[in-house]
Amino acid sequence: MGKLEELRQKNAEVLAGNEQNVQAQHAAGKKTARERISSLLDKGSFVEIEKFVKRTLATPGFEAASETGEGVVCGYGTVADRAVFIYAQDYTVLSGSLSAAHASKIIKVMDMAAKNGVPVIGVLDSGGARISEGIAAIDSTAAILNKYNEISGVVPTVTIVAGPCIGTAAYITAVSDFTLMVDGISAVALHGPQIYASALGKGIEAKEFFGARNHAEKTGLAQFVCANEDECAGTVKKLISFLPSNNLDEAPYEVTADDLNRQLPFTGEEKYDAKAVIAAVCDGGDLLELQSAYAADIILAFGRINGNVCGFIANSDTDITGAGAKKAARFVELLDAFNIPVVTLANCGGTKFDVEAEQDSLIRDAARLISAYAQAGIPKLTLITGKAVGDGFAVMCPKALGADMVYAWPNAEISSMPSEAGALVLYEDEIDKAEDGVAAKAQMKDKYIAEYANPWQAAAQGVIDDVIEPAHTRQILVAALEMTISKRENKLPKKHGVLPL
Numbered sequence: 382m383g384k385l386e387e388l389r390q391k392n393a394e395v396l397a398g399n400e401q402n403v404q405a406q407h408a409a410g411k412k413t414a415r416e417r418i419s420s421l422l423d424k425g426s427f428v429e430i431e432k433f434v435k436r437t438l439a440t441p442g443f444e445a446a447s448e449t450g451e452g453v454v455c456g457y458g459t460v461a462d463r464a465v466f467i468y469a470q471d472y473t474v475l476s477g478s479l480s481a482a483h484a485s486k487i488i489k490v491m492d493m494a495a496k497n498g499v500p501v502i503g504v505l506d507s508g509g510a511r512i513s514e515g516i517a518a519i520d521s522t523a524a525i526l527n528k529y530n531e532i533s534g535v536v537p538t539v540t541i542v543a544g545p546c547i548g549t550a551a552y553i554t555a556v557s558d559f560t561l562m563v564d565g566i567s568a569v570a571l572h573g574p575q576i577y578a579s580a581l582g583k584g585i586e587a588k589e590f591f592g593a594r595n596h597a598e599k600t601g602l603a604q605f606v607c608a609n610e611d612e613c614a615g616t617v618k619k620l621i622s623f624l625p626s627n628n629l630d631e632a633p634y635e636v637t638a639d640d641l642n643r644q645l646p647f648t649g650e651e652k653y654d655a656k657a658v659i660a661a662v663c664d665g666g667d668l669l670e671l672q673s674a675y676a677a678d679i680i681l682a683f684g685r686i687n688g689n690v691c692g693f694i695a696n697s698d699t700d701i702t703g704a705g706a707k708k709a710a711r712f713v714e715l716l717d718a719f720n721i722p723v724v725t726l727a728n729c730g731g732t733k734f735d736v737e738a739e740q741d742s743l744i745r746d747a748a749r750l751i752s753a754y755a756q757a758g759i760p761k762l763t764l765i766t767g768k769a770v771g772d773g774f775a776v777m778c779p780k781a782l783g784a785d786m787v788y789a790w791p792n793a794e795i796s797s798m799p800s801e802a803g804a805l806v807l808y809e810d811e812i813d814k815a816e817d818g819v820a821a822k823a824q825m826k827d828k829y830i831a832e833y834a835n836p837w838q839a840a841a842q843g844v845i846d847d848v849i850e851p852a853h854t855r856q857i858l859v860a861a862l863e864m865t866i867s868k869r870e871n872k873l874p875k876k877h878g879v880l881p882l
Contacts, residue, residue, distance in 0.1 A: 399473055399474070411543060412610050414469035417614075421460065422467065431455055432450060437514065446513045447480070451483040452474040452475045452476070452479075454471055455489070457490075460502075461621070465500045465501070467503070480518055485521070495535050500536055505546045509547045536627045540554055542569055544568070547571075551569050561607060563613050564593045564594065605620075605671070628718060637685065645853075648852070653767055658766065662693075667684065677705075678701055687859045691722045691724050693723075694709050694713070696777065698728050702738065706746040710746075717753075722865070727764065729773030729776070732747050747772065751881075752881055755783060761784045761865075762785060763784040764790070765788070766789075779844060790848070790854075796834035836848045
């Protein structure tokens, strides 16, 4: 056999894989690693690296386990003609188990991505650390986690969980910028079902505790849950369309045919729908919501205003919870890392009135959001669409936290305390003297709003820049963004701030 024939045969063997294992992967409702890469990248753009790697660090007493490729497919290609590096764990090869060689391939991809300033896409589908390599496999996983932290804020990292992700590797989902999970096939846990069954003396439902829905609704690890792998690939492509390739690049600008002076269909009197307001502001109504199933009191989304990518943070007409504050804080930090402007739609009566939550973590969680806004040097635009009361005003990016421009709709209720409490404090004598205390209380509440808790008082005190017609919101935000888009700030020199407890 000639050398060319040998090369072609070896390539064909690697690409074909183990037929029985491939069939088992498909039977489990999962694509193979190479099929996933093909669905994510532009056709014909993938270039594989370290295809033939095969080595092991098997410890004494264990049989060496190693196969060509080491259970992960790595390389680079393009998404919508934009370069990306990618790795996909291959469950058809040694169950995608993570070994030292497996980890070194992933780390090489991440290093190259950082050096070249392009995003990293990772696809997780693994049976866990390779047992035959003992602690070396765990150390290799820690090295991957270290690399994620090293390149954090340098290039975007996008992780897809498309199978099991059990053990130390589960932390990858938390240190990535964005994590997507596929309903029905994703499972993320620090300890597998067998470990829990042994420790607790009873089995637990893996899908309920480890599945995509759990991590979308309860833990918040999954920013996106997709019905299938094709939907997941489409979501990744849309997500990347909003992200710069690195922290020195600008987010992709798109020319829009949408009229920058388009009027919004709002008066401020209708039932408030934060998502509808964001969509109405965005070019063509196009947006991408993140973490929609987690902490519903806060809404996060990417969109564009007159071609420029922005991140949107909005209250859903309710008090803010600790989970909502953490959710918003992380998004602000991410936007700041990649120099993406933030638009905040404030409609918050304050932090959640809950003694147990306050005794738990509410104060520190809300403080983290305050710190995120205060430390961010990106363009910050705030629009008060409803309530901005007490600490609900303070945490949602007022001027004091560095907002470049703050606007309010005429129906906004801006106050240091809730209107009922304000009425009781200021008009206690009138309420006590009234024959009908309930009616008097309601009347004094309206009086308090009219005299104190309104945007005109806030404008007079200089805490907002203007009171605007809701219909004019888009054109005003377009103008404000154009004015602040080249913003630069010189902050006090330091290594980094210290996050609140």
